[in-house]
Amino acid sequence: MRLLSISSGKVTPLFGSHHPNYKVVASGINKTSISNLENPVPVEIGRLGIKGDEQADLSVHGGIEKAIYVYPAEHYAFWNELLTRETKQIVELNPGAVGENFTIEGLLEHEVFVGDRLTIGELEFSVVKLREPCFKFNAKMGYKGAAKAMLQSSFCGWYLRVIQTGALQAGEPIAIFPGPRDTSIADQNRALLNRNQQRNLWD
Template sequence: MRLNSLNTGRVHSLLIDGRSHASGIRKAPREGRIAVAPLGLEGDEQADLSVHGGLSKAIYAYPQAHYAFWQTVRAQAKAAGWDEPLAPGALGENLTLDGLVEQDVWVGDVLRFPDCELAVSEPRQPCFKFNAVMGFNQAAKLMSQSGWCGFYLAVLTPGTLQAGEAFALVPGPREVNIAELFRARRRRD
């Protein structure tokens, strides 16, 4: 398993239906080693701390494996001419991961990197801002239907991360995986 891209972003204004919304969803790849603290990555910000950020949702990870799907559906939706390849971080993730998808990740699992450890805490719940950055109004619905939501991580051991690093998955208690928890929460909504 590998960290393909390490992405951060600052809070900015996102125009949705003529209204301005503060958002930190736009992330861009970073070079070099980045500090990892209990509240996340150096240089990264979240706008709405009621749903993003904090100790249990300090870092958001997303599987690289799903990028082809999102590229295809964006092109089919003819999303404002957005047929260029999606850059890492385009789904709002801090970590773009290779070799790990939601059904293989359980709450409490640990991602062990050479200089830090991150614990899987919960799935991401898509919102209207995801529609805006993807360029079409059905993006959040498609994330809900596919279950390709990614997952949040808590920082167990602060340190540093760098794109290209390999990591190991250390199994946790294996009570509920991210895909199951995501589906259960979506049924309640």
């Protein structure tokens, strides 16, 4: 298990016809890799996440409890195939493409539980909850069914609280230390998918 990329971004206008009431919204979902295996630059990680990273709506992203969004690189093949088929264009997503801060390998949603602790390099994190996709994710992906596809596939990723701050760079190993192990991220995703109000998701 290791950290492949660290990504950051600023709040910018996000355009799309993926919501009945909005054609443009402010969003920090556009992330760019600032430390990766080819260029493993140290990045400062504080209590609120990556130094300089921004979120537009702190009620759903960011803050102490959602400081870092983690996404497994193993899911990128799914998105490349789906988006290539649906958009009729060849899609090859890069780290940060789903809005994640940490792109990792070797750890998936059914293996991660709320309350688990992760160490990455010398830093420590706590698993908080899954990522809940919305219409902004549809707009980012350029496909109105992207949020529904994320829920149906369980390829949602998860949020971390920062326990130990400091500098971190791509390539660092990841270790997981189990918490109570009552609810996995995959369990949370299944519960969310079954809620009536989540079944439409503007698809």
